[in-house]
Amino acid sequence: MTTTTRQEYDLLGHRDVPADAYYGIQTLRAFENFTVSGVRLHQFSTFIRAFATVKKAAAIANNKVGVLNDTVKDAIVAACDDLIADKYHDQFIVDMFQGGAGTSTNMNVNEVVANRALEILGYEKGQYQHVHPNNHVNLSQSTNDAYPTALNVALDDYCTRLLDKMAVLHQSLINKSIEFADQLKMGRTHLQDAVPMTAGQEFNAFATMVKKEMARIESTRALFHEINMGGTAIGTGLNAPAGYSELCAETLQELTGRPYYIAEDLIEATQDTSAYVALSGNLRLFAARLSKIAHDLRLQSSGPRAGLAQYRLPEMQPGSSIMPGKVNPVIPEVVNQACFHVMGIDTAIVMASENAQLQLNVFEPVIAFNLFTGMSMMANICEIFATRCIDGVMMNNEACNTEVFNNIGLVTALNPHLGYESSTYVARKAQETGGRVYDIVLEENLMDKETLDNLLSPANMVYPKVKLTP
Incomplete structure (x- = not known):
């Protein structure tokens, strides 16, 4: 008879976990507890890949210091490589909003890596005596690091x-x-x-x-x-x-x-x-x-x-x-x-x-x-x-050029040459009559046309280098 669940246990007791799930009992509890945002860990593949990289580094380090044997290390590394290759991400079901400082996320990773490592070694999911989420995948670690x-x-x-x-x-x-x-x-x-x-x-x-x-x-x-x-x-x-x-x-x-x-x-x-x-x-x-x-x-x-x-x-x-x-x-x-x-x-x-x-x-x-x-x-x-x-x-x-050459603000370019009072007079007259600054300066004989054209040329207005007579 084929069963659709496997039984796992933790500090709080026993629970049935879907038989084909790579996650385990602690992930299941977190899934049930944190129905907050509806945004699951699997929606952030970058984070899953990063976590798998950290777990891979930890397994290699643990092996080098002699606390994790070659067989388990290799299986954990291979499982992590699968996650880094974007496999099994649908198994990361925990809500991004969670109590416990990220423990549920860490355990989701630990359980998926452990069960995939078990599968690589030829064991059934949940046979944690061979590769354990805490004892092996989380070895020398805490969620807090x-x-x-x-x-x-x-x-x-x-x-x-x-x-x-x-x-x-x-x-x-x-x-x-x-x-x-x-x-x-x-x-x-x-x-x-x-x-x-x-x-x-x-x-x-x-x-x-x-x-x-x-x-x-x-x-x-x-x-x-x-x-x-x-x-x-x-x-x-x-x-x-x-x-x-x-x-x-x-x-x-x-x-x-x-x-x-x-x-x-x-x-x-x-x-x-x-x-x-x-x-x-x-x-x-x-x-x-x-x-x-x-x-x-x-x-x-x-x-x-x-x-x-x-x-x-x-x-x-x-x-x-x-x-x-x-x-x-x-x-x-x-x-x-x-x-x-x-x-x-x-x-x-x-x-x-x-x-x-x-x-x-x-x-x-x-x-x-x-x-x-x-x-x-x-x-x-x-x-x-x-x-x-x-x-x-x-x-x-067309609109920009009309704005520029009909604009009273042009008088600012003449201010260093006409002086503030004369420039104010030109601006006020332009405002009252609707006339152009250019025309008023010439009508009032405040400046000759050649000088005025030079001062109001686009190059001089936009990139001015004012030279004043001492």
Whole structure:
């Protein structure tokens, strides 16, 4: 007779686990306990791969210090390699929101690795006397060092993807700045007319914003190379063999090509989450600046006839269920929304970090969930913004040129030569009569035409080098 379940037991007693499941009793309990977000661990494959890499490094280190035999080590390594190759990820069923400081996630990994290792060795799932989730897969470890180390490895991967997508956006902005290098438009301060600039200068400034944030995120990334493997429960290293910590770090370096190293103070490292707060803060700053760019493009593309209409954004979809012909700036709008969300989750991360107590921060799961979510969202939105908006932006040259040469703000370029009082007189008269600054200066004989044309040439207005007579 074929059974559909197998019986396992733990501290709280016996439970039936699906016979074909690679997870075990502790994962099952967590699945039942934490019906919170509906977002399961299997939705974050990067984290699963990172955790498997950590477990692989731990098995190799344990083998080298003589506490794990070759047969079990090889089986654990092979099982971890399967997870790294994106196999069996459907077995990671625990909700990302969980009590226990990530213990349920750690045990989900331990049980899947153990049962896959048993299968590799020719045993049935659940025959833990041969490969045990705690005694072998979790050997020399605690959730309190394995979980944050896996989190660090995963965040390093998330940083790679985010920086790649930021680079795509940066290049799009640079390309647009080159395309619009000689295209004049009005600059504005306080939402009022200011002085002329080129659209190329505007997009170059946007590109500079993105480039600065790339540098900040890259610098934060180095914080994740410090790990606390071997600290076990609270950082004292209880149950971890001599030399194990260093071997874990060395093995992780070999497996990932990244410079992981053991923290100088493992007790401090086990309770500290400041690196996550730093990353979240930089992510929030990037979101704020990216949202500003999206706001600017929405404002300057407003219209098409009753707004500023300086830019024309790519038409992505019909904009209204009732107004025929209406097209909305949907890409900048979704960029704004993603940025609002990322700025909001920073608050949750800061609160989770600040509420750590004594020797452990039990809120790392919510930190992990929010960082993974926020970084994925910002990477996605960078690519969408670049390919579905920035690359297709066009200038309304006619409207921009009319604004520039009919604008009272032109008088600012004449101020060093006419003086403030005469310039104010010209500006006031232009405002009262509706006349052009250019025409009023000539009518009032304040400057000859050749000098005026030179001062108001696009090159001199946008890249001024004022020379005053002593």
